Amino acid sequence: MRRTARRIATGVLATATTVAVAVTAGGVTPAFAGWSGGIGTIGGRWYADGAGSFWWDDYGEHLTINDNKADGAGVAVRIYGSSLKTYTFSGGAGKSGSFNLSYAEGTALDFYVCISDNGTIQEDTCNYWPGQA
Numbered sequence: 001m002r003r004t005a006r007r008i009a010t011g012v013l014a015t016a017t018t019v020a021v022a023v024t025a026g027g028v029t030p031a032f033a034g035w036s037g038g039i040g041t042i043g044g045r046w047y048a049d050g051a052g053s054f055w056w057d058d059y060g061e062h063l064t065i066n067d068n069k070a071d072g073a074g075v076a077v078r079i080y081g082s083s084l085k086t087y088t089f090s091g092g093a094g095k096s097g098s099f100n101l102s103y104a105e106g107t108a109l110d111f112y113v114c115i116s117d118n119g120t121i122q123e124d125t126c127n128y129w130p131g132q133a
Helices: 003-025
Strands: 038-042 051-059 063-066 074-080 083-087 094-102 108-117 120-132
Touching: 003 038, 038 108, 051 074, 051 094, 051 108, 051 120, 063 074, 063 083, 074 120
Parallel strands: none
Antiparallel strands: 038 051, 051 063, 063 094, 074 083, 074 108, 108 120
16 A cells, blocks of 8 residues: 555656646747857968968857968958958967957858968868858
8 A cells, every 4th residue: 555655656746847847948948059169271282281270259259360370371261141251360470360240149150261362362271160150
């Protein structure tokens, strides 16, 4: 008799817990998580692999462009979102430039990091990274 009562009590408690969790979770909207990350350039005819790179921080939409090699060239990042935007940094080897951008949360973004020599994008050095705001 005690076993039966214990089983019934356990079943009732489990059901009540399940209902309480379901009711609580039903009113919660999950937070959106964007994508942070980055990548370096590809070695080209006259440029070393990784001569430039970038880092995207989806929290606050911050873009950091890094010039990693003393090759006389800058680094450009093209971002394809709702439109094409290009950001260039040519501050010298070992230095970085930061940009505070604004995109709607959840916007899919395509990043291309390339060497920029005297304002000309060196297409053979471009590398792709998919991101999100």
